Amino acid sequence: MRNGFVRLRVKSGKPVVIRVRSYGFELGGLHKIRKIPAVVRTTSPGEDGQRRSTPALQRMGRASRPCDAAGMPGAGAGRRRGSRKVRGILFDVDDTLVDQSTSAREALVAHVTEADLLGAFSNADEAVTIWREITEHHYARYLMGEVTLRAQRHARVRDFLTQAGVTGAQDMSDEDASAWYSAYASHKHSRYIAFADASPSIARLAAHYRLGIVSNSSLAHQRGKLRAVGLLSFFGDAVVCARQHGAAKPASSIFHAGCALLGLRVGEVAHVGDSYLTDAVGARLAGLGAVWLNRRGRNLRDPAEGIRVIRSLYDLPAVLTD
Structure with missing residues (x-):
């Protein structure tokens, strides 16, 4: 559960980008969506690695299709159908x-303090906010398939250290970025x-x-x-x-x-x-x-x-x- 971007193809056939927010999402960054489009097609990789557009649930936004308690589609108008039991x-x-958010916050403050970098920020809250925003950006790229899980971690480290004023942070090797992230992760793991x-x-x-x-x-x-x-x-x-x-x-x-x-x-x-x-x-x-x-x-x-x-x-x- 992280913020990000997802491409959807709606009924008009025009691709749109939805910005993922943990509390909702926006279409094209302009319009709040409260109902899923009547027909939504999502792109996903096939067995051969090629991305294909596949049909999703049909007419999900229609009020005429009641849902059972588990959120599954119920009978259409004029028809009664027994709900399927959740097993x-x-x-x-x-x-x-x-509680990932709390452990991540505490881990970052501990690691930045240990690395003598806390003074580069006005306070701990600023450091945490910058790290979170950087994380949201690069994790969204991972969700979109643009980078690997490991690569997005390296990018987060480089960008954060750049914000902290560390010289040459963008040229940091993958090995050094991994070491920095591993130290942070160690703090986080102990706080789960x-x-x-x-x-x-x-x-x-x-x-x-x-x-x-x-x-x-x-x-x-x-x-x-x-x-x-x-x-x-x-x-x-x-x-x-x-x-x-x-x-x-x-x-x-x-x-x-x-x-x-x-x-x-x-x-x-x-x-x-x-x-x-x-x-x-x-x-x-x-x-x-x-x-x-x-x-x-x-x-x-x-x-x-x-x-x-x-x-x-x-x-x-x-x-x-x-």
Whole structure:
């Protein structure tokens, strides 16, 4: 769940770029979108690596298509159809199960202080803000497939050190950039903590649902993080990450891969995450039940049809069964 940019092809056939915000998204940077277009086509890589335009859910924005409690399409006007029971749940990790934002902030301040760079900024808040903005920019490039996960880390380090006034920062070698990032990551790893509602909620859900993870990070990284906070045992091998899968959320294929790991059909699975676009809208377009975990109470006046909104994981069972 990170800010970024996603290209969508809407009914007119004209490609548009949507700026990803954790609380919503904008079309062309000008117009707020409150309903998903009637027909949306997303581009994703095929098995041979070529990007293709693939049909997403049809007529998602039409009020005449009611949705069941899990956010799945219901019967059309004049028809009644039994809702499909949710049997599995996929979760995002960062800022959904694990308090990534707090650990990242504390880690950066510790690392910058250790590197004697804090004096280059007016205060710690400025350093954190600059790092976050740089991270959002380069992580968006990674989501678009422009750079690798490792390359975006190197770029973040170079840009941040440039902002700190370090001479020759843009010429820093990949090895030195990796070392700097690894030191920061070490601070972050030691500060990982699960949200208070994560463990009890997951333990309760595990008795009734198959559980899995869909993340835009790497497998080793996220499995290690989940292990560190005591949650990995709930998910076992049902963890799919963008680095190994080859596509990142909101691409439908990564959600479908998660469903496959659970051994369930797409319509039997709901996805829960903190990012409105990459998690909630992405899952909805992929055909899953969509639940947006809005922990911070971000203001989105009119979420897209079929997306359930919760403030805590304690609220999840109710939206899956009501």
